[in-house]
Amino acid sequence: xxxxxxxxxxxxxxxxxxxxxxxxxxxxxxxxxxxxxxxxxxxxxxxxxxxxxxxxxxxxxxxxxxxxxxxxxxxxxxxxxxxxxxxxxxxxxxxxxxxxxxxxxxxxxxxxxxxxxxxxxxxxxxxxxxxxxxxxxxxxxxxxxxxxxxxxxxxxxxxxxxxxxxxxxxxxxxxxxxxxxxxxxxxxxxxxxxxxxxxxxxxxxxxxxxxxxxxxxxxxxxxxxxxxxxxxxxxxxxxxxxxxxxxxxxxxxxxxxxxxxxxxxxxxxxxxxxxxxxxxxxxxxxxxxxxxxxxxxxxxxxxxxxxxxxxxxxxxxxxxxxxxxxxxxxxxxxxxxxxxxxxxxxxxxxxxxxxxxxxxxxxxxxxxxxx
Amino acid sequence: xxxxxxxxxxxxxxxxxxxxxxxxxxxxxxxxxxxxxxxxxxxxxxxxxxxxxxxxxxxxxxxxxxxxxxxxxxxxxxxxxxxxxxxxxxxxxxxxxxxxxxxxxxxxxxxxxxxxxxxxxxxxxxxxxxxxxxxxxxxxxxxxxxxxxxxxxxxxxxxxxxxxxxxxxxxxxxxxxxxxxxxxxxxxxxxxxxxxxxxxxxxxxxxxxxxxxxxxxxxxxxxxxxxxxxxxxxxxxxxxxxxxxxxxxxxxxxxxxxxxxxxxxxxxxxxxxxxxxxxxxxxxxxxxxxxxxxxxxxxxxxxxxxxxxxxxxxxxxxxxxxxxxx
Numbered sequence: 001x002x003x004x005x006x007x008x009x010x011x012x013x014x015x016x017x018x019x020x021x022x023x024x025x026x027x028x029x030x031x032x033x034x035x036x037x038x039x040x041x042x043x044x045x046x047x048x049x050x051x052x053x054x055x056x057x058x059x060x061x062x063x064x065x066x067x068x069x070x071x072x073x074x075x076x077x078x079x080x081x082x083x084x085x086x087x088x089x090x091x092x093x094x095x096x097x098x099x100x101x102x103x104x105x106x107x108x109x110x111x112x113x114x115x116x117x118x119x120x121x122x123x124x125x126x127x128x129x130x131x132x133x134x135x136x137x138x139x140x141x142x143x144x145x146x147x148x149x150x151x152x153x154x155x156x157x158x159x160x161x162x163x164x165x166x167x168x169x170x171x172x173x174x175x176x177x178x179x180x181x182x183x184x185x186x187x188x189x190x191x192x193x194x195x196x197x198x199x200x201x202x203x204x205x206x207x208x209x210x211x212x213x214x215x216x217x218x219x220x221x222x223x224x225x226x227x228x229x230x231x232x233x234x235x236x237x238x239x240x241x242x243x244x245x246x247x248x249x250x251x252x253x254x255x256x257x258x259x260x261x262x263x264x265x266x267x268x269x270x271x272x273x274x275x276x277x278x279x280x281x282x283x284x285x286x287x288x289x290x291x292x293x294x295x296x297x298x299x300x301x302x303x304x305x306x307x308x309x310x311x312x313x314x315x316x317x318x319x320x321x322x323x324x325x326x327x328x329x330x331x332x333x334x335x336x337x338x339x340x341x342x343x344x345x346x347x348x349x350x351x352x353x354x355x356x357x358x359x360x361x362x363x364x365x366x367x368x369x370x371x
Numbered sequence: 372x373x374x375x376x377x378x379x380x381x382x383x384x385x386x387x388x389x390x391x392x393x394x395x396x397x398x399x400x401x402x403x404x405x406x407x408x409x410x411x412x413x414x415x416x417x418x419x420x421x422x423x424x425x426x427x428x429x430x431x432x433x434x435x436x437x438x439x440x441x442x443x444x445x446x447x448x449x450x451x452x453x454x455x456x457x458x459x460x461x462x463x464x465x466x467x468x469x470x471x472x473x474x475x476x477x478x479x480x481x482x483x484x485x486x487x488x489x490x491x492x493x494x495x496x497x498x499x500x501x502x503x504x505x506x507x508x509x510x511x512x513x514x515x516x517x518x519x520x521x522x523x524x525x526x527x528x529x530x531x532x533x534x535x536x537x538x539x540x541x542x543x544x545x546x547x548x549x550x551x552x553x554x555x556x557x558x559x560x561x562x563x564x565x566x567x568x569x570x571x572x573x574x575x576x577x578x579x580x581x582x583x584x585x586x587x588x589x590x591x592x593x594x595x596x597x598x599x600x601x602x603x604x605x606x607x608x609x610x611x612x613x614x615x616x617x618x619x620x621x622x623x624x625x626x627x628x629x630x631x632x633x634x635x636x637x638x639x640x641x642x643x644x645x646x647x648x649x650x651x652x653x654x655x656x657x658x659x660x661x662x663x664x665x666x667x668x669x670x671x672x673x674x675x676x677x678x679x680x681x682x683x684x685x686x687x688x689x690x691x692x693x694x695x696x697x
Contacts, residue, residue, distance in 0.1 A: 047631075047639035077604030078456035080636055086600045087640050090647055101600075273470060276447060276481060278462040307421065309636040313463030316419040320470035333421065 002027045003102075003121075004067035006055040009219030010144040011244055013176050018137030019071070022122045022130070027067035029058035032222040034338060036061060041336050043091055049080060050223060050305035050334060051216040056088050063097050071121070073252075074105035079280035079310055104252075136184075138253075140175055142245040143184050147171055147191045152239065155232030157200040165229065167194040207236045207354050210292035212285045213303035214311050215242050223334050224303055225343050234351055239297070241266055241288035242281060266291045273317045282310030286321060293327040299354040300327055301347075306335040328353060372502075374478065375440035378403045379429030380461070381448055383533040383558045388520040389444065392495070395512030396502050401440050403432040405538060406565035408666070410435055415664055417472055424632040424662055425559045426460055426467075428566055433468055442478045443468070446498070449483035451491070452589065455606040458637060492517070527585050532571055534562040549580040550683045553618040555611050555645065556630030556638075558585050566662060567630060568671050574628075577679050582622060584614025591617050598648065608641040615645055619653045625682040626656035628675075633663040656682050 002025045005015055012028055019026050030036075032054055039060045040053030059070060070089070075082025085103045092099055102121055115130060122130055147168070155164040171191035178184045209231060217223045218240050228238045246261035255261070263284070270287035277283050289300050302318060304311035315331050322329040330350045332343065374393055376382065386402075393400045403410065406428055414431025422430075433443060445465050448457050456462070465479040480498035484491040492513060499509030526536055530545040552574055560567055561583055571581050584592065589606075592613030596602055603609050615627060627649060631638045642659065649655055658678045660671060 045639045045643040047634060047636075048643075049636070049639075052640075074601070075604075076454075078459050078462065080640055082604060083601065083640055087643060089600070090644060094647065103601075272466075274463060274466050276449065276462050278459040279456070280459065282459060282463065307634045307636055307639070309459040310463075312419060312421050313459055313467060315421065316463070316467040317470045 001025065001069050001100075002067045003069045003071050004029060004059065004062035005071040006058045007032050007220065008051075008216055009221065009244060010141065010148075010172070011219070013144060013172070014137040014141035014244075015071075016176070017140050017178075018133045021133035021136050022125060024121070027062055027065050029062035029065070029067075032058070032220065037336060037338075043095060045087070045091075047307055048087075049308050050336065051214075051220075052080070052084055052088070053336070054216075054220070054223070055084060056091060059088060059092060059099065060095075060097065063092075063099070067099075069100040069102060071102045072104070074103040076105070077279060081280070136181065138245065138248060139181060139184050140178070141248060143175060143188050144172070145243040145245045147188060147195075148243075149239070150192070150195055152228065152232060152237050154195050154198050154200060155229070156206045156235050156237040157202060157204055159199045159201055161233060163198045164195065164232070167191060167198065170194070204235060205355070205358075207299070207351060207358065208239070208297045209236050209351075209354070210239050210241060210288065210295075210297045210300045211303060212241045212288035212292070212300055213281065214285075214305055214308050215247060215281055217303040217305050217334050218242050219244060223305070224332075225334075225340050227301070227303070227347070230344065231347065231351070234348070236351060239292075241284055241291065262291070269294075273321050274314070278310045278313050280308065280310030282314045285311060285314040286317060289318065289321045289327060289329060290325045293325045297327065298358055299350065300329045301350070302329060302331040304331070304333055306333050328357070372442065373399045373401055373440045374442050374444050375401045375403070375436040376444050377429055377432035377436055378405060379432045379563075380425055380464070380559050383537065383562045385520070386537055387523040388516045391519040392499070392512050392516035393444075395515050396499065396508065398502060401436065403436045406431070406563050408565075411565065411664065419467075419471070421634060422460070423634045423636075424566055424664060425557065425563075426464075427664065428559075428563065429464075430468070430472065433472060433474065437472070437474050442476050443474060444478045446479055447481045449481055450485040451606045452484055452609075453488055454485065454602075455604055455609065456485070457606055528588060530580075530582060530586055532562060532581065532583060533558055533585060534564065534571065538562075538564070546580055547582075547622070549578060550625045551622050552579050552581055552682075553615055553622075553624050553627045554581050554583050554630060555615045555627060556583070557607055557611075557632070557635075558583070560630050560632055560662065561585075566632075568662070568668050570628070570630060570660075570671075570675075573672070573675060574679075577675075577683075579625070579679070579683065582618050582624075584610040584618075587614040587617045595620075599644065603637075603641065605637045605641075608637050611638075612641055612645050612648070615649060616652070619649060619655060624655060626658065626678060628678070629657065629659045631659065631661045633661050 003019055004027045007029060016026050036054060036057030040057035044053040044056045072085040085101055089101050119130060151164055151168050158164050171187060174187035178187050211218060231238045249257050249260050250263045266284050266287040269290040270283045274283050274286045285302060292300055318329050376389060390400050410431035411428060413434040414427040417434060418427040418430040445468055447465050448461050450456050465477055468474055469477055480494055482491055482494040495513050496509055530547055535543045554561055574581050592610050595613035595616040596609045629642055631642055646657055649657060
């Protein structure tokens with residue numbers, strides 16, 4: 001059994017560690033490229049959302065490398081994600097690509113159900129080994145998130161451009177290679193030291209932008225044109241409302257680690273603008289805007305794939321939220337288009353607007369209009 | 372008190388219920404006019420760009436009604452049947468209206484049957500208590516409304532379309548002996564004469580008759596949806612998929628016409644599966660029509676005529692399925 005699974009940001013590192021600990025052979029799809037997107041859009045349903053198409057591309061590419069089993073998460077709706085695996089399998093079957101499907105449906109009642117399902121994959125491994133494997137995978141994801149949160153600080157303030165990214169890439173490689181918990185810790189320490197050595201300009205006026213929206217477009221740099229790195233190079237500190245480890249803790253471990261995620265605090269901010277959950281991350285998006293305002297952010301960017309249902313609902317109420325909370329919000333829809341320029345122009349304009357706004361009325365008097 | 376019910380989304384599923392319910396409580400019910408160009412323009416102006424056509428149409432109806440009534444009635448249909456949802460857009464509908472259209476006078480209540488089917492009517496009761504403190508009166512109104520709704524459902528199972536029953540001026544009796552077509556899609560698209568470009572009427576004018584998933588009891592649709600590897604968690608996905616399989620099995624269909632609205636999330640996935648399963652099991656002709664804000668009727672008519680020629684005229688002329696030339 002050669003297991004494969006779709007890419008989503010740094011998820012691959014954690015899942016790979018978990019599956020290999022369980023003694024499974026993992027065939028990772030190649031990193032997402034234009035080819036992946038082309039394959040996905042060619043065979044995927046026309047109006048399906050972007051993540052589905054990219055997953056499909058991933059699976060076709062992984063099949064060429066010899067994978068024969070898909071591992072995916074499921075869901076109980078109403079977001080389309082819960083049905084991805086089955087549609088993708090149907091499409092692949094008609095293409096003559098036969099995969100076995102292992103779908104981990106979210107544990108509705110308790111964590112033991114999830115573990116029992118995992119055990120189907122693991123065969124004769126004991127429950128302790130299974131827990132150990134999950135723990136290892138989770139630690140890796142957690143470590144990646146921890147460093148990523150630090151990285152954005154340095155990226156916005158670094159003096160030599162690209163110094164932070166070098167440390168970050170090196171860290172990801174070390175993390176991927178780490179076999180034991182000790183090595184993970186080592187990789188983290190090494191990265192922290194590496195970051196601390198980067199010369200930074202602490203006097204620089206740095207904007208703080210929060211990114212909210214749909215999880216896949218937030219986490220996968222390919223879909224959002226690496227928005228975090230780009231904004232970082234403009235001298236903007238970028239934080240997300242969703243980090244993978246928090247999501248895993250909330251949805252797969254059902255909040256096993258208390259006080260680890262900010263999910264509750266964020267969702268609490270959603271009413272009266274959204275009083276009911278609407279699937280996906282719609283409520284987190286709406287709540288996120290007010291949450292980020294309270295945390296002292298200057299602006300918010302909403303990222304969503306075209307036709308994403310929960311995010312469209314959120315997008316519809318965001319102008320009202322933005323008005324009440326007094327924080328600018330920019331909604332960016334990502335699609336199969338690969339023209340970066342339109343995206344970047346809007347980001348730059350938004351950053352200009354925020355920095356004018358931050359400098360306040362005082363700046364307006366001295367403002368010189370060019371042209 | 373005047374309550375406005377916008378003629379969009381679940382209007383065609385629940386209008387008889389709510390009309391009776393409000394009338395029993397002594398509330399005057401006002402509905403907006405059937406969708407036309409004015410309503411669509413009002414909706415497209417106000418709604419968020421990426422929303423699907425029925426949501427835009429709904430926005431239009433709300434804007435049309437807003438100033439004519441004391442309250443707008445926009446319940447939050449969370450779930451119609453056990454363990455299913457409707458669509459994220461239905462879940463956020465009241466907020467979208469309140470904050471997007473700045474229409475604060477909205478009567479809304481969460482109606483959900485996710486845990487238990489009876490919870491739906493419990494929701495109706497709690498909602499009724501907001502209007503009148505008299506609990507007995509609300510119960511009686513709910514019961515009368517439920518009976519009316521049941522009669523409405525029975526009529527639909529006989530082959531009547533919601534638009535015949537609600538909008539129809541003269542009594543139309545469906546004739547199932549004519550060439551039958553299954554029109555698969557959401558009730559709010561199929562029955563909206565303007566949005567669907569009067570698809571049902573057009574087929575009837577050709578001399579055909581139409582069946583929709585509305586004509587299939589939900590329990591039967593659920594059984595057929597069992598063909599899928601996982602039961603869909605959208606109730607109308609079950610209706611559309613299960614309904615089309617049920618219709619194909621039980622009626623001598625000439626073809627299946629699928630009516631999608633551009634950007635509909637669940638449809639993008641379920642249409643894909645419906646088409647594949649229908650092809651595998653029945654080899655029925657399948658026509659996929661996508662509707663949008665565009666108002667060019669010609670494209671739809673051409674495709675419909677071609678489909679009609681392909682499926683019906685050919686058999687009248689006694690032609691075989693072999694191509695006529697070379």
